[in-house]
Amino acid sequence: MPEKGVSCVEPIKQPGQESASQPQKSEQKEEPRMATARVGQKAPDFRANAYIGGGFKQVSLSDYSGQWVMVCFYPGDFTFV
């Protein structure tokens, strides 16, 4: 049976965005978001759907507060390097 919260289309709001209303459809391009992570500053919190331990759950960076964490971005599954 699917766990609570697992579906095909599941909006994820980043921490700090919960109160933002739905963006309006418009002809204009959205303003580009500024990068906020900097070495020596607090890492921006984030949350995402994740695959772990054979199942799916939502994971936030703040779940790991108190531990060393390495956040590794990579271009894509099934690619080469």
Next chain:
Amino acid sequence: MAVLAISTNSQFVHKIWQEVELSKMVEGGFPWPMLADMNGHIGEMYGVYEDDAGVNIRGRFIIDPDGVVQAMEVLTPSVGRNVSETIRQIKAFQHVRTTGEVTPSGWQPGKPTLKPGPDLVGKVWEHWSIDQD
């Protein structure tokens, strides 16, 4: 410590990649969460999202227990990371956090560290030489 792997693939693709490939490369597969950043918002927050390609490029960030970014390394997709350098850095940052000593160039566990302070000014050469790098 924990590792969070993030790409713009969905969690469903992560599951299949784990089952079809990763579990064959490593016993038990990849043991940490694989996150889905499909709209690139997380990558944008970390300055690694390439909008035209729709992917996060190869960035890795070492974050300490207080949530502060201690190190980052960002590469374009064609060149892979050096895992032993990453581990070396994590050990160095952990050593600094525990002892307050600083680790000079090329430090490996067991090699000399430096105790920063006014007495060390102009005297680093007495404690460390470039041959030790």
